[in-house]
Amino acid sequence: MKSSSHNLPKISPDWQLTQPWTAKHLFIGIALLAVLAFTGSRLEMPRMFKEIGEALGYSVGLTEKSPVAAGLARIGNSLFPIQIAEVTEVSRIENFDRNNLPLFARIEIQETKTAHLNHETLQMETGIEKKEMLVAPLGYLKTVLVKMGETLEIALWATVLAILLSIPLAYYAASNYSPNKLTYFLARSSISLLRSVPELITALFLVLAFGFGPIAGVLALALHAAGFLGKFYAEDIENADRKPQQSLEAIGAGKLKTLWYGVLPQVIPQYVAYNLYILDRNVRMATVIGLVGAGGIGQELKGRFDMFHFSHVGTILVVIFITVLLLDQFSARTRKKLL
Amino acid sequence: MLKFHSVSKRFDDGTQALSTINLDIPKGQFCVLLGPSGAGKSTLLYMANGLVTSTTGQVEIDGKMLNRTNIKSIRQTVGMVHQQFNLTPRLSVAMNVLSGALPFVSYLRAAVMWYPRALRERACNLLAEVGLAPEHLSRRVSELSGGQQQRVGIARAFMLEPRLLLADEPVASLDPRVSREIMALLRDEAKRRGTTVVCSLHQPELAVEFADRIIALKGGKLVFDGSPDELVAAGLDGIYQLDAPKPTPANPALHVAPQILEALA
Numbered sequence: 001m002k003s004s005s006h007n008l009p010k011i012s013p014d015w016q017l018t019q020p021w022t023a024k025h026l027f028i029g030i031a032l033l034a035v036l037a038f039t040g041s042r043l044e045m046p047r048m049f050k051e052i053g054e055a056l057g058y059s060v061g062l063t064e065k066s067p068v069a070a071g072l073a074r075i076g077n078s079l080f081p082i083q084i085a086e087v088t089e090v091s092r093i094e095n096f097d098r099n100n101l102p103l104f105a106r107i108e109i110q111e112t113k114t115a116h117l118n119h120e121t122l123q124m125e126t127g128i129e130k131k132e133m134l135v136a137p138l139g140y141l142k143t144v145l146v147k148m149g150e151t152l153e154i155a156l157w158a159t160v161l162a163i164l165l166s167i168p169l170a171y172y173a174a175s176n177y178s179p180n181k182l183t184y185f186l187a188r189s190s191i192s193l194l195r196s197v198p199e200l201i202t203a204l205f206l207v208l209a210f211g212f213g214p215i216a217g218v219l220a221l222a223l224h225a226a227g228f229l230g231k232f233y234a235e236d237i238e239n240a241d242r243k244p245q246q247s248l249e250a251i252g253a254g255k256l257k258t259l260w261y262g263v264l265p266q267v268i269p270q271y272v273a274y275n276l277y278i279l280d281r282n283v284r285m286a287t288v289i290g291l292v293g294a295g296g297i298g299q300e301l302k303g304r305f306d307m308f309h310f311s312h313v314g315t316i317l318v319v320i321f322i323t324v325l326l327l328d329q330f331s332a333r334t335r336k337k338l339l
Numbered sequence: 340m341l342k343f344h345s346v347s348k349r350f351d352d353g354t355q356a357l358s359t360i361n362l363d364i365p366k367g368q369f370c371v372l373l374g375p376s377g378a379g380k381s382t383l384l385y386m387a388n389g390l391v392t393s394t395t396g397q398v399e400i401d402g403k404m405l406n407r408t409n410i411k412s413i414r415q416t417v418g419m420v421h422q423q424f425n426l427t428p429r430l431s432v433a434m435n436v437l438s439g440a441l442p443f444v445s446y447l448r449a450a451v452m453w454y455p456r457a458l459r460e461r462a463c464n465l466l467a468e469v470g471l472a473p474e475h476l477s478r479r480v481s482e483l484s485g486g487q488q489q490r491v492g493i494a495r496a497f498m499l500e501p502r503l504l505l506a507d508e509p510v511a512s513l514d515p516r517v518s519r520e521i522m523a524l525l526r527d528e529a530k531r532r533g534t535t536v537v538c539s540l541h542q543p544e545l546a547v548e549f550a551d552r553i554i555a556l557k558g559g560k561l562v563f564d565g566s567p568d569e570l571v572a573a574g575l576d577g578i579y580q581l582d583a584p585k586p587t588p589a590n591p592a593l594h595v596a597p598q599i600l601e602a603l604a
Contacts, residue, residue, distance in 0.1 A: 243421070243425040244425055244427040244428070246421070247419060247421055247492075251414055251415060251418065251441070251499055252410075252412070252442050256446065257446070260449060260450060262438075268429065269429075
């Protein structure tokens with residue numbers, strides 16, 4: 001059968017449709033694989049894959065033993081069941097009022113076996129020691145939730161401060177609005193500086209300056225996030241559609257008003273998305289920077305971890321997880337509404 | 340009103356966009372700059388409010404020479420209508436129109452978008468004049484059709500109560516029927532207020548129908564300056580057909596213009 005292409009008129013040989021992939025792309029691919037192979041062997045990646053494989057095999061009964069699976073099981077057993085109740089020895093509570101217990105709380109008798117030496121018979125004797133314990137069934141959960149609330153407050157304030165700080169930074173760091181090269185350079189370099197120092201390090205220094213507590217945490221998070229927001233705000237300003245801006249420049253509206261009416265409405269959805277991301281990130285980071293004493297749930301986490309109270313650590317982790325999950329839902333909804 | 344004193348423009352890449360143009364446009368005239376794309380219409384238009392600076396020569400508006408120091412205050416008296424409407428997409432129709440009065444509004448008011456009653460009334464009157472309905476006020480401009488968007492653009496341009504209105508190909512992205520509506524609207528609004536209009540167009544039939552005076556440019560040179568009747572009499576050969584491909588049956592667009600001119604004459 002004759003191909004129909006024979007009927008088409010001859011076109012110029014300049015028309016050539018090349019394939020999307022060439023030897024160059026293949027070479028780049030191979031080079032990337034080589035880099036991965038080299039760094040992978042330095043980072044013990046083969047061992048990682050082997051041990052993960054072993055652990056997976058162990059979990060379905062294919063492998064005899066797996067140190068990784070055993071380690072994970074140990075962690076799991078110490079974290080769960082999580083600690084929800086608060087148990088306190090009654091004798092340690094000052095001004096304890098037996099007739100006026102806190103809500104839902106009850107008193108339990110805890111019996112512990114003790115062994116002590118009888119000095120007369122020189123025999124070991126076992127006895128039973130009874131301790132009265134006040135059990136508040138949701139007591140520890142409440143403590144953690146209060147700490148989580150504090151963490152959320154830290155994250156909220158850090159986000160607000162970051163936004164306020166990054167607005168002027170973004171204005172000067174947007175090449176089409178910055179008054180001159182020097183301001184542009186200064187703004188860009190401060191943004192890079194802010195972003196390059198990790199929150200945890202900033203928090204360490206700020207704890208030295210402001211002492212333990214939320215101030216150091218809020219500032220550390222705000223400074224880092226301002227670097228992030230400043231960069232992204234500025235880039236959106238630069239990439240915004242020029243046409244509305246031109247029409248306002250043409251009537252002599254001035255730079256600030258042009259920015260407000262010609263750029264901001266265009267970039268608002270992205271800005272909201274960035275802010276929500278920063279809020280989300282700040283909540284997660286606020287839990288971490290507590291580790292260096294900058295307030296919030298991290299401080300509690302570190303204390304419990306150092307005392308080997310792993311079931312308490314479990315509670316804290318579960319609460320953080322649920323909070324981040326809820327926050328994610330919240331930001332997804334807010335974004336949808338605003339778009 | 341608007342005078343060009345031997346202006347010329349050479350761009351950095353060496354293209355000579357305009358060479359020695361002298362023009363005097365009196366108050367209240369509806370003046371069309373006609374020419375194919377690349378003729379220098381937009382360059383000349385943008386020179387009138389300093390969006391493009393002339394390489395040589397000067398621009399005079401109301402007896403004042405345009406220079407670096409007075410450019411902002413002069414721009415605040417010159418309205419502008421754009422080919423792509425240049426409205427802010429996510430802003431409401433009302434806010435887009437009000438933004439036309441931004442030079443007269445304090446920074447605080449501009450920031451909180453809280454406009455004085457007089458400006459709000461002016462915006463409503465203008466929107467009614469250009470043929471929009473009250474329910475359009477709170478709509479985003481991106482929800483409007485092209486013709487409606489250009490109506491908003493025209494309303495915004497008149498918010499300044501400009502003495503001079505520059506229209507850069509105001510109907511180039513609209514279909515022919517809507518184009519005529521928009522041109523008629525622009526002309527009526529300008530005539531009612533006595534606003535001088537300089538409007539660039541590439542459609543000779545629209546120029547002939549709506550202009551008081553037609554200035555034709557080709558290759559950066561002035562090739563015609565006169566009334567529409569004179570243009571019809573002179574024909575369009577000088578502007579369009581000298582180095583354009585000859586009209587062919589397969590390309591009727593190229594000779595549609597003379598037919599329409601005959602029908603109008």
